[in-house]
Amino acid sequence: MTLLPGPIDPPTRLLMGPGPISAYPSVLTAMSAQLVGQYDPFMTGAMAETQELYRRIWATRNDATLLIDGTSRAGIEAAMISLVRPGDRVLVPVFGRFGHLLAEIAERAMAEVHTIEVPWGQVFTPAAIEEAIVRVRPHLLGLVQGDTSTTMLQPLDEIGAICDRHGVLFYSDATASLGGNPFEADAWGLDAATAGLQKCLGGPSGSAPITLSERAVEIIRSRKKIEAGIREPGDEDAPDFVRSNYFDLGMILDYWGPRRLNHHTEATSMLYGARECARVLLGEGRDAVIERHVLHGEAMLAGVRGLGLVVFGDVAHKMSNVVAVEIPEGVAGDAARQAMLEDFGIEIGTSFGPLHGRVWRIGTMGYNARKDAVLTTLAALEQVLRRFGAKVPAGGGVEAALDVYAGAR
Amino acid sequence: MTLLPGPIDPPTRLLMGPGPISAYPSVLTAMSAQLVGQYDPFMTGAMAETQELYRRIWATRNDATLLIDGTSRAGIEAAMISLVRPGDRVLVPVFGRFGHLLAEIAERAMAEVHTIEVPWGQVFTPAAIEEAIVRVRPHLLGLVQGDTSTTMLQPLDEIGAICDRHGVLFYSDATASLGGNPFEADAWGLDAATAGLQKCLGGPSGSAPITLSERAVEIIRSRKKIEAGIREPGDEDAPDFVRSNYFDLGMILDYWGPRRLNHHTEATSMLYGARECARVLLGEGRDAVIERHVLHGEAMLAGVRGLGLVVFGDVAHKMSNVVAVEIPEGVAGDAARQAMLEDFGIEIGTSFGPLHGRVWRIGTMGYNARKDAVLTTLAALEQVLRRFGAKVPAGGGVEAALDVYAGAR
Missing domain, CATH: 3.90.1150.10 (Aspartate Aminotransferase, domain 1)
Structure with missing residues (x-):
């Protein structure tokens, strides 16, 4: 019989890079809790608690506040592919590597992508963003809040009003910044925001918190498609259905929502971890x-x-x-x-x-x-x-x- | 200050449904190990060990054997969207709910999808599958091995040779069956196979083992696209690049391979868990x-x-x-x-x-x-x-x- 490696036994590391960082001990403890069934009342209860905890972290009343089962870029892709139809114009102000990532994910979603750039190490003025919005007339503005590649924090507080004036959806990737810098989803007029656990939230990567405004949810609902194996009478496909099953936020919302329609099997241990990350943060304040x-x-x-x-x-x-x-x-x-x-x-x-x-x-x-x-x-x-x-x-x-x-x- | 829920404390459950099932205790212990950095030699070592362990589980020599960071359907979508170009014909024999899922994921990937069906509770004969292949002439055959919706196990051992005769890529979803039923990726001529941890492998959902033949990897490599933020001279986009960043197996292979090109941040705790699932299985034999x-x-x-x-x-x-x-x-x-x-x-x-x-x-x-x-x-x-x-x-x-x-x- 071939030799097997031993049990996992990581060396002690103090992780002081740009993330992932060492997890809060209680998050690791939470992740070692035993599993329950997908529709166990305890599980759906833990999902609902997690939603409420993240509403407080995002500073939002958005009902559609939940987790995407994947790393932070899974959250970005879920937002992009569900909110942007092929051919829609997307504007991405790029001030580092993760702006390029937003643009690239939008491009893969077959959007017409426009970018503006500042040299690495700088951020955009609201005026520069508004000028580009007026010129491009995008369906969606995708803006990184904190880009770890340059360490810059793009101010977002004036951007929502600009987007609102011009009828543009406002999405932000707060992966690197959420928890360590202010974020006010409702007050700043965000339509969608996503993050990951492995930065200031103090957990492992693999779960992406997301929050969606009512306007965003309306767009998602209009692009509905339900797979044949679980379709019921009255369920019809929209012609512009989302070109991903895994990232179709409409189906994911139906799974997290009262209909509890089967989609993926929620990653239970990651949910436990994400819940504890939020609990630690809100416990401290x-x-x-x-x-x-x-x-x-x-x-x-x-x-x-x-x-x-x-x-x-x-x-x-x-x-x-x-x-x-x-x-x-x-x-x-x-x-x-x-x-x-x-x-x-x-x-x-x-x-x-x-x-x-x-x-x-x-x-x-x-x-x-x-x-x-x-x-x-x-x-x-x-x-x-x-x-x-x-x-x-x-x-x-x-x-x-x-x-x-x-x-x- | 608003009240917080307590630490996660699941009730004791004996999970005897179709999955998820209770995890092996040592898998939960592994998942509570502290994190290390993304490129820590310990981390890349644990990734390589995990690849080798899953080669033994899949019974394959495929170098391209790794994990997708998401639930089992993330593995299905990664395989489909990376192997199937828009307009390619895909044949899915449907004998339960998860056949419909494969068809639906292929449809979302803009394939021309053809299905054949047997009543729920039955499986296909190799002859029925070959007849459909001759008629449809698909680029890829997508076949569930074990469909939990009906409990049926589709025999796969003669299908690879049929696919080979007709120049068809052979993909199987072994989520529900792997570990509890025979699976021989190389001997059966699979080009791609995916699974999840939450069934016979005894772990939580959230990580999808995948293995890819050399022929599959060639197709994936021909559809390359590397995002602007990390592109180097000589990196050019293929015109038929994969319409997903998160599920672009070319980028994921570059991250798991010697180039270690940054893509997502591997979900460390899920990797620890997946590694332990395989270690438990291979330790028992x-x-x-x-x-x-x-x-x-x-x-x-x-x-x-x-x-x-x-x-x-x-x-x-x-x-x-x-x-x-x-x-x-x-x-x-x-x-x-x-x-x-x-x-x-x-x-x-x-x-x-x-x-x-x-x-x-x-x-x-x-x-x-x-x-x-x-x-x-x-x-x-x-x-x-x-x-x-x-x-x-x-x-x-x-x-x-x-x-x-x-x-x-």
């Missing part, structure tokens, strides 16, 4: 969690500057939960990251596209938005930078971070 | 697990007959791991199922479409293909049937099952 991300993000920002590192991008528009630093001249970026991982068990992130090899990305998210995590990372980074030939002020990172903590307390 | 499903399936079959229940469908072609029984005249089917759940903590299944209200489905799968699970279910079912007005021989179910166990040992 939504504003308190954002403030915690701001505090530890500021400490990390001061710390990397205290180590003499140059911060990338427009810091005034940085997400609270991640900072990008330029790799010092002469330092072998990937080897230094590897030393952080192998010698200290700490992961920091590399970058994509134009920033690959130029910057590292350091996160302070969810469970790891903590003083000990920040200080340990800075202490280790100081050692590694020095060993890789950078000139580093002894104690400069930790001292600067401690000053932030002293000032804030 | 692939053939031993199938034999266990056969034994406990036969005991359950004898048991329900011993209770005087009539078994639905062609028993010679039943899956080992589930049996459908007609609800006796005068018994309120849903109320009786509810009594099983509420009074005994045991779940048995209802049915879909033409069988809804007519049959119950009782599973013996994965962790619950066990003597105590079978006997406890039969003992409780006897009590409930009697209470709901059926004439039931006292001890008839348990005795008949024990006879099977006595004969088999």
Whole structure:
């Protein structure tokens, strides 16, 4: 008999990259709870509780608030393919890699995609977005809130009113930002928003929270199709039905809704995990969690500057939960990251596209938005930078971070 | 502050329906392991181990053996949308609800879909499938192996040779059958096969094992598209690129393969769970697990007959791991199922479409293909049937099952 690998036994890691990050312990505990049946009253009850918890996280009264069974980009694709018909115009302002992803998913959904771009490290003014909307006249605006590729946080608070003025659906991908930065789905006029668990929410990837306005639900309902095996009299296909079964939000809403029409089998353990992520966040308090991300993000920002590192991008528009630093001249970026991982068990992130090899990305998210995590990372980074030939002020990172903590307390 | 629900605390359930079923305890333990980074050597190592474990489960040498991050129908859709171009002809022999699902997913992928049907409770002869192939000349044959809606197991062993003779791609959905019934991907000439964890593999839904032949991979590679944010010189879009980003198997293969090109963030906890499902199965032995499903399936079959229940469908072609029984005249089917759940903590299944209200489905799968699970279910079912007005021989179910166990040992 061929040898089998042993039980899973991950090394201890402090995940301080752009995500995934170490999960809250109670989330992992929740995920080890035993399964129940798909229509067990306990299961449908847990689904309803999870919906209500995420309504509070999104700051919405949207009935259509639920989870997509897949990673964050599953949520993006479900929103795009259900809201956008082939040939519809979609406008995506691109300020990093995940804007390109939104555009690409819209293109795959056979939309007519228009993009505007700013250099990586910047965000858009509302005026620039409105100008493009007037020019393109899109059906939907797809806008990333926080793009981890550049660490930038696009302000969304004025965009909903612009979309409303021009009759445009407003969708935002808040994967990297939700929980660590303000998000107000209703107050900001969002028609759809999606996220993932593996950033500030402190869980594993594999479940994508989504919320949809009534206007969005109307569009989805108008594109209905129900599979032959479970169709009932009166169920008719719309001619422009959604070109995906798995991501057809109409069917997913019927499964989560009172009709409980069979679609997929909800990923029970991921549901347990997503529910616990929300419970942890709301137990601490939504504003308190954002403030915690701001505090530890500021400490990390001061710390990397205290180590003499140059911060990338427009810091005034940085997400609270991640900072990008330029790799010092002469330092072998990937080897230094590897030393952080192998010698200290700490992961920091590399970058994509134009920033690959130029910057590292350091996160302070969810469970790891903590003083000990920040200080340990800075202490280790100081050692590694020095060993890789950078000139580093002894104690400069930790001292600067401690000053932030002293000032804030 | 608004009240929060407590930590997740599921009631104890013995899940004896058509799936999901109770997970192996070690799978739940694996899922509570802490996360590591997406490109941590431990993570990529665990991915490679998982691929190798599933090659053994599928009985294949296919390099392209991996997981799709979603429930079983995510695996079906990934296979369909990546292998079938708009306008391609797809043939689906339908012998239950999940045949309709395959047809529907192919239709959403804009294929020209042809179906043949047999009455629910029967399977196809190879000759009937070949006749349809000759008539339709499809690009791909999509065939469910085990359809839980009818409990039937479609023999696949002669189909690959037929497909090969006529130059047809052969795809099978083995969600309900894999692990509890023979499956030989290479020997049977499969080009693609997909499954889920929540049946005989004994895990939660949310991860879909998939395996792809070299011929399938060639088609997928010819339809390449890489998103702008991570594209490199030399990466060009194919004109017939896959109309989904999330389910583009070309990108998913690049992420699982040596290029490790960023796509989604692999659902780490689901990967841990899927790996453990395979480890449990292979530790017991692939053939031993199938034999266990056969034994406990036969005991359950004898048991329900011993209770005087009539078994639905062609028993010679039943899956080992589930049996459908007609609800006796005068018994309120849903109320009786509810009594099983509420009074005994045991779940048995209802049915879909033409069988809804007519049959119950009782599973013996994965962790619950066990003597105590079978006997406890039969003992409780006897009590409930009697209470709901059926004439039931006292001890008839348990005795008949024990006879099977006595004969088999």
